[in-house]
Amino acid sequence: MGSKTLTPASAVFLVLLFGVFAVFLVYPVGYVLESAFYREGVFTLEFFRLMFTNPVHREAIINSTMLAITVAAVTTVIALPISFVMVRRDFPGKPLLNGLLLVPMVMPPFVGAVGMQQLLAKFGSVNLLLIRIGLMSPRDPFDWLGTGFWAVVLLSVLHLYPIMYLNVAAALANVDPSLEEAGRNMGASGFRLFRSVTFPLMLPGYFAGAIIVFIWAFTDLGTPLIFNYSRVVPVRIFEAVSDIHENPMGFALVVLVLAMTVVFFAISKKVLGSSNYQMMARGHVQGSSSPLPRRWVPVVWVSIAAVIGCALVPHASVVLSAIADTWFMTILPSSYTTVYIGRVFTHPLTLSSIRNSLFLSSLSTLVDVALGVTIAYFLARKRFIGRDVLDGLAMLPLALPGLVLAFGYVAAFSGSFLDIKRNPMPLLIIAYAIRRLPYMVRAAYAGLQQTSETLEEASLNLGAGPLRTLRRITLPLVFANIVAGSVLAFSFAMLEVSDSLILAAKEEFYPITKAIYAMSLRVADGPYVASAMGLLGMVLLATSLIVAGRFLGKRLGELFRA
Amino acid sequence: MVSVQLEDVTKTFGSARAVDRVTLNIARGELFFLLGPSGCGKTTLLRMIAGFYEVDEGRILFDGRDMTGVPPHKRNTGMVFQNYALWPHLSVAENVAYGLEVRKVPVTEKQDRVMRALEMVRMDSLAGRSPNQLSGGQQQRVALARALVIEPEAVLLDEPLSNLDAKLRLEMREEIRRIHDELGLTMIYVTHDQKEALSMADRLAVMNRGRIEQTGAPRQVYVTPENVFVAGFIGETNLFPGTLLPDGSSGAELQVDTPYGVLRVARKSSTAEPGKVSVSIRPEAVSVRGAEEALPGGILRGVVQSIIYLGDTEQYVVRLADGKLVRSVEANPARPRARTGEEVHLTFRSEDAIALPPDTSNGG
Numbered sequence: 001m002g003s004k005t006l007t008p009a010s011a012v013f014l015v016l017l018f019g020v021f022a023v024f025l026v027y028p029v030g031y032v033l034e035s036a037f038y039r040e041g042v043f044t045l046e047f048f049r050l051m052f053t054n055p056v057h058r059e060a061i062i063n064s065t066m067l068a069i070t071v072a073a074v075t076t077v078i079a080l081p082i083s084f085v086m087v088r089r090d091f092p093g094k095p096l097l098n099g100l101l102l103v104p105m106v107m108p109p110f111v112g113a114v115g116m117q118q119l120l121a122k123f124g125s126v127n128l129l130l131i132r133i134g135l136m137s138p139r140d141p142f143d144w145l146g147t148g149f150w151a152v153v154l155l156s157v158l159h160l161y162p163i164m165y166l167n168v169a170a171a172l173a174n175v176d177p178s179l180e181e182a183g184r185n186m187g188a189s190g191f192r193l194f195r196s197v198t199f200p201l202m203l204p205g206y207f208a209g210a211i212i213v214f215i216w217a218f219t220d221l222g223t224p225l226i227f228n229y230s231r232v233v234p235v236r237i238f239e240a241v242s243d244i245h246e247n248p249m250g251f252a253l254v255v256l257v258l259a260m261t262v263v264f265f266a267i268s269k270k271v272l273g274s275s276n277y278q279m280m281a282r283g284h285v286q287g288s289s290s291p292l293p294r295r296w297v298p299v300v301w302v303s304i305a306a307v308i309g310c311a312l313v314p315h316a317s318v319v320l321s322a323i324a325d326t327w328f329m330t331i332l333p334s335s336y337t338t339v340y341i342g343r344v345f346t347h348p349l350t351l352s353s354i355r356n357s358l359f360l361s362s363l364s365t366l367v368d369v370a371l372g373v374t375i376a377y378f379l380a381r382k383r384f385i386g387r388d389v390l391d392g393l394a395m396l397p398l399a400l401p402g403l404v405l406a407f408g409y410v411a412a413f414s415g416s417f418l419d420i421k422r423n424p425m426p427l428l429i430i431a432y433a434i435r436r437l438p439y440m441v442r443a444a445y446a447g448l449q450q451t452s453e454t455l456e457e458a459s460l461n462l463g464a465g466p467l468r469t470l471r472r473i474t475l476p477l478v479f480a481n482i483v484a485g486s487v488l489a490f491s492f493a494m495l496e497v498s499d500s501l502i503l504a505a506k507e508e509f510y511p512i513t514k515a516i517y518a519m520s521l522r523v524a525d526g527p528y529v530a531s532a533m534g535l536l537g538m539v540l541l542a543t544s545l546i547v548a549g550r551f552l553g554k555r556l557g558e559l560f561r562a
Numbered sequence: 563m564v565s566v567q568l569e570d571v572t573k574t575f576g577s578a579r580a581v582d583r584v585t586l587n588i589a590r591g592e593l594f595f596l597l598g599p600s601g602c603g604k605t606t607l608l609r610m611i612a613g614f615y616e617v618d619e620g621r622i623l624f625d626g627r628d629m630t631g632v633p634p635h636k637r638n639t640g641m642v643f644q645n646y647a648l649w650p651h652l653s654v655a656e657n658v659a660y661g662l663e664v665r666k667v668p669v670t671e672k673q674d675r676v677m678r679a680l681e682m683v684r685m686d687s688l689a690g691r692s693p694n695q696l697s698g699g700q701q702q703r704v705a706l707a708r709a710l711v712i713e714p715e716a717v718l719l720d721e722p723l724s725n726l727d728a729k730l731r732l733e734m735r736e737e738i739r740r741i742h743d744e745l746g747l748t749m750i751y752v753t754h755d756q757k758e759a760l761s762m763a764d765r766l767a768v769m770n771r772g773r774i775e776q777t778g779a780p781r782q783v784y785v786t787p788e789n790v791f792v793a794g795f796i797g798e799t800n801l802f803p804g805t806l807l808p809d810g811s812s813g814a815e816l817q818v819d820t821p822y823g824v825l826r827v828a829r830k831s832s833t834a835e836p837g838k839v840s841v842s843i844r845p846e847a848v849s850v851r852g853a854e855e856a857l858p859g860g861i862l863r864g865v866v867q868s869i870i871y872l873g874d875t876e877q878y879v880v881r882l883a884d885g886k887l888v889r890s891v892e893a894n895p896a897r898p899r900a901r902t903g904e905e906v907h908l909t910f911r912s913e914d915a916i917a918l919p920p921d922t923s924n925g926g
Contacts, residue, residue, distance in 0.1 A: 452645060452647065454643045454644075454645055454647035455647050455649055457612075457614055457634070457641070457643070457647065458641065458643060458647040458648075458649070458708075459635075459649075459660070460613075460614075460633070460634040460635045461612055461634055461635070461637075461639060461640065461641040461709075461718075462635075462640070462660055462661030462664060462708070462709075462712060463635050463636070463638065463661055463664040463665060463712065464635055464660070464661075464664045465633075465635050466635075468664065469635075472660075473649060476651045477649070477650070477651060
């Protein structure tokens with residue numbers, strides 16, 4: 001406000017912020033690095049040699065890489081044509097489809113996996129349907145789940161294509177239409193125009209999306225666990241947590257994930273940074289879309305609806321499992337009940353997990369609001385040494401898989417008063433908060449950026465002090481953004497998977513996600529209660545996204561982009 | 563109301579001197595203009611008076627009280643921002659009431675003063691609106707009311723009319739002048755629009771590259787600019803480089819030897835010395851005459867290059883023998899004085915010419 005220089009009070013705040021990052025971000029990561037490279041104080045690459053020579057680990061690395069590449073490729077194939085139609089063409093019902101395309105995001109894929117088991121099992125709905133219509137012999141049902149690889153791919157793709165779509169569509173929308181017009185003016189058209197002008201221009205944005213999807217798929221722990229597909233890196237790391245002090249392989253694997261993430265984001269930064277296409281285009285010219293020819297409208301509608309339909313199958317399966325009374329050897333449940341939904345609120349494990357999740361998410365959201373708004377304020381309004389560092393630290397969790405952070409916490413704080421074996425709640429809160437901090441910072445920063453500083457100056461000029469100005473002018477003006485950011489932070493914390501699975505060591509501290517996992521492993525009613533919890537989570541996340549969307553409008557999508 | 567004194571005020575951003583040793587005395591109740599091209603430091607200066615920037619060197623005094631270190635919210639100035647800076651989450655009335663709430667004015671008095679302020683700017687009928695529902699001119703009026711309602715020691719206006727269309731701007735000029743006269747306010751008004759400054763100011767200061775080039779009443783600055791920059795920035799002018807001949811060579815008048823002959827000049831600026839000078843003659847002081855009309859005085863010969871007819875005036879551009887272009891503006895051009903391509907004489911009265919220090923910038 002007014003002066004961009006720091007006052008002594010704000011300098012103290014800033015030091016505290018850096019302190020938080022140092023302890024809960026830099027130190028755990030550093031600890032993991034140290035443990036991976038040093039044995040009894042001596043530098044060694046022995047663990048990495050072991051990691052690559054050990055067939056189990058090598059297989060996991062190969063599987064995870066293949067998995068992530070496949071997911072990135074398939075999501076590209078889905079998202080690219082959809083983005084083109086949605087960005088470049090106008091047709092009736094476009095806004096509706098645009099919204100529906102994002103709906104699959106309302107459920108973490110591992111919850112969908114619980115329901116999908118019911119559909120994809122040997123005598124699950126899919127095979128029974130195929131047998132019914134005579135496409136399959138009842139004596140030789142196809143094993144859809146197989147090793148689990150393709151099941152994980154399927155769930156990940158269905159969950160992640162909206163992320164890819166948001167990024168590709170944004171990249172495409174940012175391509176200055178006049179550049180394409182120039183290409184057309186030179187005689188290029190169709191695929192040639194796409195290859196020579198459009199694609200190179202949208203490449204940075206596409207690449208950013210692809211990296212998010214790749215890393216997400218590579219580091220997703222929940223889905224492979226549910227499908228019992230243990231031959232992937234995240235599951236190996238998860239297993240390594242239990243003997244973290246005896247077996248250094250966990251550290252090596254975590255460092256591998258970390259290195260991969262860093263390399264990818266460095267490449268992405270270079271691709272994005274070295275080609276400042278957007279700088280050259282003066283202002284984004286919107287409204288470059290042309291009407292879709294009438295005869296194509298049904299084709300587009302059916303294709304996109306099919307994608308959405310497929311993507312919602314896991315959701316449907318979860319809903320069905322949650323309300324199915326008996327569902328055995330039939331395509332659809334033969335009778336329905338609300339018993340399992342009721343049991344969510346009576347079973348001690350699920351009940352305590354809901355309580356835990358609410359508690360953890362609320363606190364972590366409070367931490368996010370406090371840290372995020374402060375950081376955003378510093379970044380948007382102050383000039384100080386280390387500004388770029390603070391920016392980088394606040395955004396780092398976007399690139400840091402939850403798996404890496406959680407593993408680092410377990411290792412770095414073991415034996416301290418934060419040890420998860422004592423009480424994992426503090427570390428869970430911090431992990432949730434740190435992981436979702438970038439969303440909060442971005443949301444608040446965007447609000448501050450849109451709020452002209454002269455609005456604050458006008459208040460100072462009329463005699464209001466800095467605090468009063470903050471309370472009466474600045475905060476009300478960015479309030480919508482703060483609400484949106486905290487709604488997202490809260491709901492994602494409620495459904496945080498890898499941190500919860502790794503950090504919540506004792507049953508009494510299980511949050512919802514870990515309880516879903518634990519329930520899904522139980523025989524009898526386990527999967528049904530797990531599905532009922534998943535349904536609840538879905539409703540929660542959907543509500544949150546709608547609320548956040550109300551506050552942020554179209555800019556909601558920007559939070560999910562690189 | 564206060565008087566505002568600036569003493570050797572200096573502000574640097576990085577290595578750039580935005581404001582360079584500015585000294586000014588702005589009297590109580592004066593409507594004072596800071597006029598200059600963009601980037602000349604006028605807004606920086608205004609923001610230092612408001613307290614948004616600290617002064618690097620020098621002092622700012624309100625009625626002799628040193629304002630150094632006084633934060634903006636304790637200076638009791640009322641600022642009108644270029645983008646109006648109305649708070650979108652508050653209504654028009656709430657915007658205006660804000661400063662009074664901060665000052666803990668009792669509710670009834672507050673409401674009364676808000677309404678009076680809005681009446682003053684003729685916005686009382688729209689008190690309940692949100693700023694987004696107002697036109698630019700209406701927002702401007704609300705911003706003014708918000709600054710005035712707190713009865714500030716000085717009103718600071720930062721290019722308040724630059725976002726308005728031409729007609730509205732003329733209207734608001736009169737409006738602000740009226741309010742100033744009614745309330746007897748000390749107003750410091752920043753603009754790059756010389757017409758705004760000339761038509762409204764009690765006094766004005768012309769700024770360039772962080773420095774004050776000249777201070778004075780509008781007429782004084784226009785008629786007797788002190789240097790080439792001021793002559794060229796306030797209005798248009800024709801400059802003729804030459805040598806000022808020593809005094810007394812021709813009675814009271816001065817003589818300047820130029821490539822176009824010896825020009826008779828009635829005045830020189832205080833900073834012009836015998837030797838190299840530039841003679842400044844405003845276009846409206848130059849008359850175009852047919853070549854056959856023999857006339858006394860400084861006479862220049864040239865060929866009409868172009869004529870622009872503007873209704874109330876007509877502008878001639880005349881090319882002299884060496885290629886120099888001279889502008890002439892004829893008022894009330896009922897019939898053309900000359901045709902394009904015609905050879906003409908240019909005449910002017912010696913009292914309309916002034917000798918200035920030589921033009922050191924390029925082109926002129």
